[in-house]
Amino acid sequence: MVEVRLEKVTKKFGRVIAVNKVDLVFEDGKFTVLLGPSGSGKSTLLYLVAGIYRPTSGKIFFDDKDVTNLPPRERNVGLVFQNYALYPHMTVYDNIAFPLRLRKEPPEKIDSKVHEVAKLLRIEELLDRFPSQLSGGQQQRVALARALVKEPSVLLLDEPLSNLDALLRLTIRAELKKLQQKLGITAIHVTHDQAEAMSMADKIAVIDQGTLQQVGTPEEVYLKPRNLFVATFIGNPPANTLTGSVQTVDGTVFVEVGSARYQLTEEVSKIVREAGVEKLVVAFRPEHAKIVESPLVDPEGDLVLEGDVYVVEPLGRENIVTLIVAGMPIKVVTPPDVKPHSSSKVYIVVPRNRVMLFDVETGLNIEFLIREIHQKIPD
Amino acid sequence: MRVRLNPAFLFLIPALTLILVFYVVPLILSVYIGFTPLQRWNLNRMGSITAYNFERLFYMMFHDPDFGKVIRTTIVFTAFTLAINVLGGLGLGLALYLMDEVLSLPYRILWLLPRMTPVAVYSLLWYYFFLGGEEGTLNSILLRLGVINEPLSWGTDPRLLPETAWVILILVNGFVGVSFGMIVFYSAFHSIPREQVVAARVDGATTSQIVRHVLIPQVRWHIVYVTVWQLLSLLTTFAHIFLLVEWGAVHRWWGSTWALYVFNVAFKTYEQGLAAAAATVLVIIGAILGLVALRILKFKEMMVEPKGEI
Ligand SMILES: Nc1ncnc2c1ncn2[C@@H]1O[C@H](COP(=O)(O)OP(=O)(O)OP(=O)(O)O)[C@@H](O)[C@H]1O
Ligand SMILES: [Mg+2]
Secondary structure, eight states: OOOEEEEEEEEEETTEEEEEEEEEEEOTTOEEEEEOOTTSSHHHHHHHHHTSSOOSEEEEEETTEEOTTOOGGGTOEEEEOTTOOOOTTSOHHHHHHHHHHHTTOOHHHHHHHHHHHHHHTTOGGGTTSOGGGSOHHHHHHHHHHHHHTTOOSEEEEESTTTTSOHHHHHHHHHHHHHHHHHHTOEEEEEESOHHHHHHHOSEEEEEETTEEEEEEOHHHHHHSOSBHHHHHHSTTTTOEEEEEEEEEETTEEEEEETTEEEEOOHHHHHHHHHHTOOEEEEEEOGGGOEEESSOOSOOTTOEEEEEEEEEEEEOSSOEEEEEEETTEEEEEEEOTTOOOOTTOEEEEEEOGGGOEEEETTTOBBHHHHHHHHHHHSOO | OOOOOOTHHHHHHHHHHHHIIIIIHHHHHHHHHHTSOOOTTOGGGGGSOOSHHHHHHHHHHHHOHHHHHHHHHHHHHHHHHHHIIIIIHHHHHHHHHHSOHHHHHHHHHHHHHHHHSOHHHHHHHHHHHTOSSTTSHHHHHHHHHTSOSSOOOTTTOTTTTTHHHHHHHHHHHHHHHHHHHHHHHHHHHHTSOHHHHHHHHHTTOOHHHHIIIIIGGGGHHHHHHHHHHHHHHHHHOOHHHHHHHHTTSSOTTTTOOHHHHHHHHHHTSOOHHHHHHHHHHHHHHHHHHHHHHHHHTTHHHHHSOOSSOO
């Protein structure tokens, strides 16, 4: 198995910059998910690793070996596609054997390898069939078998689950993760489904418009999004955002959101003052907020917002309450017994450690702004 | 009990009428005329039925040297032009598919030109190319290069016949027919999901391996289709050949195919009975060859339902 390292990799198609100066390490034996919306450059990045595309600039390493200019054949990667891309004129057996035959391996060895991988993926009884005679889930397994039979050093998965129905997707998601752990293979999995990314990944790399937004564990990306894009792309429903203006009263710095005031910490106040920030985006996750009937006497510096209930969606395990705060819709996930009446006035309380602040201009999380400023100006 | 007619049948009546009037009736009539001694449109002779025309045709095959030339020309012309049409079309379609889209469009148009050009204009170009005098394009090039010392009559010179006449026929028709296969195969290749090609590349296949193992096997049915279609149209084509013979660009017999012969017998020597018999034989040969081609290329296998559940 290998570690895959991208250094300042850029890929342009004519004037379109599909991948923009990406620095990224896919750790050895880990399951990394590339997460991003449609057209963000995920497939392009994967194809760069596979060697289908040459980068316009930058370098790609497998461990210490520079593979930037190596053809796909010399990289030993396995690739699985969203539409599986099985060869319709070959049986399942021939599909799986194809990469080995190209390598001119002896027939007995091919035969035993095909059966071994078929057993691993439980498709032994399908070997004589043609792809058109298989269900979507079965085709998916065959595609995976074809990628794994080569014993690749990297397994690349381009949205392999998105053609499956919701239930099957959940099953295969778990199976795929388990298989990867069992084989200990370096895996790069592309998806635009944030729930899939959260559930499968050791590491998530969020990408938007060809630019890397954040790399981190699912928890990091979820709880400490580096910028507004990550905060609002991940989570279902995504994080709530409200823009507020920065005010100073008697030396204390507040953000004013609607009728509410939220006091900033010393550290944040300093940054805000130094950078001359006038507006901040206050954000929080729907499940981190609570709905109460009356304002707390001592809010302990928590964020308290006044809102009108717009609609309540009961989902069984929980309810999603949509409220209007300062003219903006806000979603709060509540236990199933919390069902405020429509258009009643309620209060939303978000604990201090769950409130996220973003710079309006750069979209950067203030915490990261502090860190990135410190990094830029040492000592 | 009354037979209830499917109302959908009503909608088929116009099309069926057309087929009946312009295809079935002439076909039956043609076979029928083949069994009459019709000559010079003398319809009175249509009454008597005789197998004389077929006997005569059969006799001519072995004893009429001119008709023998026509038969040999037909076989050589059909076989070679068919090969050019199918293999050339496949090669061109493949080249276009593997080529950049920017290059492929002008290239496609270039190859479609012979088909878009009116038959007479296109044939005239070739006529001038192979013209016998010094002003013929080929002659003037070869003379200038010093390959030949005097202009040659390429399609008629007895020293060069029959091969040169055949080459001319094959070239002229080959360039027209090749674009059909090219278009069919090009679109067929494009309908194969691109990911299959990418997958094969990642698995280490070279371009030629991708062509052999991934692309060609998936256009098998298109190859069958183009082969049979071109075979049948080559057996009956005569517009270009007619003009070349008429203008004296090729030898009268070494440059004539069976289809043109039928035309000449019917409208030049006015032996309509014989012409109809020859046409009937051509249709039968075409049908047999078509079926044989389908058989060889395992057409049936492709049309069966897939086994098992989908
Ligand atoms: N071969 C190509 N030629 C030109 N532009 C391309 C090519 N491939 C991708 N692009 C462009 O590059 C950008 C990124 O495309 P890419 O396919 O990598 O997106 P993606 O993240 O995989 O999207 P999706 O989730 O829809 O698959 C898009 O704007 C796309 O139009
Ligand atoms: Mg994609």
